[in-house]
Amino acid sequence: MNLVGKNVVIYGAGISGMSAYQLVRENGGRAVIYDDNPEKSHATSSAGVFEDCDIIVLSPGISGFNPYVMDAKLSGKLVISELELASAFCVAEQIAVTGTNGKTTTTLLIDHILKTAKINSHAVGNIGAAFSSIADKLDAMECVVIEASSFQLETALNFSPEIAVMLNITPDHLDRHGTMERYIAAKANIFLRQASCDKAVYNADDENVCSLLPLVKARQIPFSLSRPVDGAYQSSGFLCYKGKPVVETEELDFRGRELENALAALAVAMEKEISPYTIADAMVSFRRPEFRRKSCGVVDGVNVYNDSKATNVFSTVSASESMDGDTVLILGGAQRAENFGELFSNLPSKIKGVVVVGENADSIIRAAVGAGFGNVLRSATLEDACADAVDMAHKLECKNVLFSPSSKSYDRYTGYSERGRAFDAAVVKLMRKL
Secondary structure, X not given: OOOOOOEEEEEOOOHHHHHHHHHHHHOOOEEEEEOOOOOOOOOOOOOOXXXXXXEEEEOOOOOOOOHHHHHHHHOOXXXXXXXXXXXXXXXXXXXXXXXXXXXXXXXXXXXXXXXXXXXXXXXXXXXXXXXXXXXHHOOOOOEEEXXXXXXXXXXXXXXXXXXEEEOOOOOOOHHHHOOHHHHHHHHHHHHHOOOOOOEEEEEOOOHHHHOOHHHOOXXXXXXXXXOOOOOEEEEOOEEEEOOEEEEXXXXXXXXXXXHHHHHHHHHHHHHOOOOHHHHHHHHHHOOOXXXXXXXXXXXXXXXXXXXXXOOOHHHHHHXXXXXXXXXEEEEOOOOOOOOHHHHHHHOOOOEEEEEEOOOOHHHHHHHHHHOOOXXXXXOOOHHHHHHHHHHXXXXXOOOEEEXXXXXXXXXXXXXXXXXXXXXXXXXXXXXXXO
């Protein structure tokens, strides 16, 4: 992409926007940052900013259906995502990971395997470090593993990673995308510009993912938890690749449906021709990131787990399935369009009780009653919910409490990390009290 002499508006002054701003300036473009918050914006108003530019680069938080963006598209301006801008300046091999759930864990696992194999790898994207911050600083012998959200892929018109990974597609972010069809279409952009020499790693158990396969030109590499496939799968207690066992599942920090993340990473690593022994060693030493079914310790004889990252139904069902033994589940958060009826109809039988807290508590309780789920208790605060869940675990003879909210956190917290830290603090406070 030639930016010399081009006027570029960076829409959004967050981490991605600031990194994109520097990338444009370092490559000959004239960049200006516009943000809906005037205190962060170079321009005091939108007047003239979008009309006078050649290219608009969107930060992940800016929708492609934003009025300024729509007007720019209608006037013939090039509108791209920060992801696509960075990709255009990157000569390193690009491995991109998307899906409704598991993106961060899978991205970090792939990066960990590559580093264990002595490959110079960098994990970027929605994971924290913006792709733009390093895109033009890598050489062709390196790898960049990109966590790509639907927000980033929505306007990624020419993004074409050498390896694309699609983990799953379940309803999420519909307040942003409007419909499930638009959400799926945004995710599909990870595959659509790949060439036949590229590789598309996909979940063969996910109907929404498989519906995209007729559009995929790259070589298709499936993974499956349910059956042997011509790729990665689980069999007889091992993760296997094309008939060869690679690593025993009991040695991994993954359980139940979480193993899909490991299978996707296995497929990528085997296609990179990394030794199975190196892959197994890396997988065994890997630990999932914070607030993904993290053990918080034992409170009054009950094992307590923090899965604050679970912001939708699919995540909570997956975490619940991974629990070893009968469990009390803590749910609740911001009021969104989650289908809690679907949650209760898919919870495993090991979930014996539910404690509800947060803005959407009434919605969850109605869904539980409608599904005939009887052991439900409402709590006023997260601290109360922690104590109530431990008490319920004793009454129901459950060995575990799982905090897996199935909800966004914006009713009380800035994000799942702040919420996760608050739950950790509640557990510590309860331990000291008891």
